[in-house]
Amino acid sequence: NAGVMQNPRHLVRRRGQEARLRCSPMKGHSHVYWYRQLPEEGLKFMVYLQKENIIDESGMPKERFSAEFPKEGPSILRIQQVVRGDSAAYFCASSPVQGSNQPQHFGDGTRLSIL
Amino acid sequence: DAKTTQPNSMESNEEEPVHLPCNHSTISGTDYIHWYRQLPSQGPEYVIHGLTSNVNNRMASLAIAEDRKSSTLILHRATLRDAAVYYCILRANAGGTSYGKLTFGQGTILTVHP
Numbered sequence: 001n002a003g004v005m006q007n008p009r010h011l012v013r014r015r016g017q018e019a020r021l022r023c024s025p026m027k028g029h030s031h032v033y034w035y036r037q038l039p040e041e042g043l044k045f046m047v048y049l050q051k052e053n054i055i056d057e058s059g060m061p062k063e064r065f066s067a068e069f070p071k072e073g074p075s076i077l078r079i080q081q082v083v084r085g086d087s088a089a090y091f092c093a094s095s096p097v098q099g100s101n102q103p104q105h106f107g108d109g110t111r112l113s114i115l
Numbered sequence: 116d117a118k119t120t121q122p123n124s125m126e127s128n129e130e131e132p133v134h135l136p137c138n139h140s141t142i143s144g145t146d147y148i149h150w151y152r153q154l155p156s157q158g159p160e161y162v163i164h165g166l167t168s169n170v171n172n173r174m175a176s177l178a179i180a181e182d183r184k185s186s187t188l189i190l191h192r193a194t195l196r197d198a199a200v201y202y203c204i205l206r207a208n209a210g211g212t213s214y215g216k217l218t219f220g221q222g223t224i225l226t227v228h229p
Contacts, residue, residue, distance in 0.1 A: 004158075033216065043159065045216035056215055091158045098215055101147050101166070101206075106158030 004107035021077040021110045025094030032075045033093045119203045124224040127193045135188040137203030147206045152199040198227045
């Protein structure tokens with residue numbers, strides 16, 4: 001079974017441009033989570049989605065960031081008008097169901113660099 | 116979320132067992148204890164989880180103290196590929212939207228010497 005697929009693996013944007021990060025969860029997984037890892041910092045939760053619904057966006061910056069997980073297709077994390085501080089590794093994880101005893105399966109991330 | 120405390124770093128020799136400790140004195144009765152690891156340039160990888168009893172899987176063992184205020188991840192024979200940052204995470208039981216997320220601390224950097 002294919003794991004969580006994220007693309008692109010590396011993305012370079014200039015300040016002010018838009019960045020779109022894609023995440024295809026494992027087959028049969030309907031729960032998706034996005035995390036961000038800033039340079040020299042730990043992983044921070046951003047948003048949790050379940051097919052077409054945002055369940056928890058408590059970690060999302062209030063402006064410029066949005067996420068979706070449509071009925072068909074991958075989950076998308078969108079960053080508008082990127083700034084240097086958005087440079088980070090963005091990881092997506094998925095699980096088949098929700099529950100505190102359920103592991104999350106991670107992709108290898110998208111490394112976003114802002115020029 | 117209840118907090119965990121781990122040593123910043125540990126070292127081991129290849130082929131030797133490694134015991135990675137984690138303190139979680141404020142754990143609640145229904146919190147699960149999860150361990151993940153992150154190899155360089157990769158996403159986190161699930162290792163093991165447990166609630167009260169010790170657990171074993173193909174990757175590791177998890178020993179949970181009787182009072183659940185601490186736990187130890189055991190790698191029975193370390194290999195060079197086990198060099199990673201190991202995270203001990205408490206997950207609250209279902210009952211609110213916050214139980215979906217994983218709260219990562221700084222973890223323990225494990226160095227394995229040949």
